Amino acid sequence: MRLTPLVGAVAGLALVLTACGGGSDDEKKPAETKAVALEGRGPITFVTGKDTSGNLQKQIDAWNAGHPNETAKVIELSDKADEQRNSMIQNAQAKSDAYTVLNLDVVWTAEFAANRWIAELPEADLGVDKLLKPTVETGKYFNKLYALPADSDAGLLYYRKDLLTKAGITEAPKTWKDLFAACDTIKAKVAEAKDAGCYGGQFDKYEGLTVNASEAINAGGGQVVDGATGKPNVNTPEAKAGLDVLVNAFKDGHITKKAITYTEELGRADFQAGNLLFHRQWPYQYALAQDKKSSKVVGKFDVAPLPGVNGLGVSTLGGHNFAISEFAKNKATAVDFLKYMTSPEVEKANALVIGKAPSVAALYDDPEVVAKFPYMPALKTAIENAQGRPKAVKYGDVTTAIQEAAYGALTGKTTTDQALSDLQNKLVTLTAQ
Structure with missing residues (x-):
């Protein structure tokens, strides 16, 4: 179904941004323990962002049916990642036992582990050898496992294949220049x-x-951040060339002005309504955009690698990890719940029903999964070679700095040069604290 296999993504390692927010690395390192002992059995809560699929409760119901004395209750937070993180931090700072299992964005692990908000997990008992290695690394801090990867993610370029064909364009664009030219041709x-x-x-x-x-x-x-040194290195001509693509596209209309308000769901709604020709989105959109009840683009779109300036681009490594609150009761039950939620059976259901990219490596070659989502084997390659966001003890400060710089440039409140200069200075200050 795809014009261009998802191969050739630029390889990259997860970047390390050290010790933000005071104290040395040793002070941020969790206390040494001889063994991981997570005890207590009984009811638990599962804290997650808003479930838009309707599939989660089915999995919880199945768990509860088999564990009548150790039932799980879902606590849904906002559909915005930043607000989810804030709610979890507030609960941890209050040392509340209201949250048991936390559904964390992959980049939050370092912060939550460093602050001892989540418990170290018994790695030897969790079958991590069956999972994609890059996903497992997102759950580690100081080489110890604090979160178990439940799904992964790599960004894809969704595009209206039917309209490209009508305009005489035979393949998905590989560069930004080609993408914007394709838009102009299609509209004409x-x-x-x-x-x-x-x-x-x-x-x-x-x-x-x-x-x-x-x-x-x-x-x-x-x-x-420089992958070799771990130091900020964003104020460069290359970074400017990349960010300028988005800045100039907002200026000339290749990115509609209302897109400055786009989250995953708002953009998805526009793509599925037929209001977008190209859309950068996670794999979960694929199944939803094929839903005849809610989508106007069923059978009309395809996916390809993200574009770059001079060739194919590179995706950010995404996904979610499940962790156990340090302040929770019934941690032994929570460990079993983690095993259940990351089992091949549950992850396969998530892949088939809502298109989530699994952390279980074998599922990318599962015939039933590949039959429904032909891009899965190539997506595995993309995940294995995706670029990670900076790991940071105070990730909130780092991501806020990136957002402020980028938003200022996209909205024209500052030049790209000034935005990147300010961001470099901010990151240097954060890493020096």
Whole structure:
């Protein structure tokens, strides 16, 4: 179904941004323990962002049916990652036992582990050898496992294949220049596309903007943090070339002005309504965009690698990890719940029903999964080679700095040069604290 296999993504390692927010690395390192002992059995809570699929409760119901004395209750938070994180931090700072199992964005692990808000997990008992290695590394801090990867993510370019075909374009664009040129050609030749927006991503001032800005910077050959030294290195011509793509696209209309408010769900709604030609989005959109009840683009779209400045771009490594609150009761039950929620059976259901990218490596070659989502084997390659966001003890400060710089440039409140200069100085200050 795809014109272009998802291969050739730029390889990258998870970046390490050291000791933000005071104290030495040793002071931030969790206390040494001889063994991980998580005890207590009984009811638990599972704290997660808003479930838009309706599939989660089915899995919880199945768990509860088999564990009548150790039932799990879902606590749904906001659909915005930043607000989810804030709610979890507030609960941890209050040392409340209201939250048991936490559904964490992959980049939160370092912060939550460093502050001892989550418990170290018994790695030898959790079968991590069956999981994609990059996903497991997102759950570690000082080489100890604090969170178990439940799903992964790599950004994809969704595009209206039907409209490209009508305009005489035979393959998905590999560069930004080709993408914007394709938009112009489609609008000139295809009447039904005249009023559609060209490109959308996640540009509201939240975690999605950190992802999109980082991908743009990486696509230009730049980087937020030097992978070799762990030091900020974002004020470069390459980073400017990448971020300028988005800045100029907002200026010339290739990115519609309303996209500055786009989160994942707002952009998805526009793409599924037929209002976008190209959309940067996570894999979960695929199944939803094929839903005949809610989507106008069923059978009309395809996916490809993200574009770059001079060739194919690079995705940010995404996904979610499950962790256990340090202050929770019934941690032994929580460990079993983690095993259940990350089992091949549950992850396969998540893949088939809502298109989530599994952390279980074998599922990318599962015939039933691949039959429904032909891009899965290539997505595995993309995840294995995706670029990570900076790991930071105080990740909230780091991502806020990235968002403010990028948002200022996209909205024209500052130049790209000034935005990157200010961001470099801010990150240097954070890493020096």
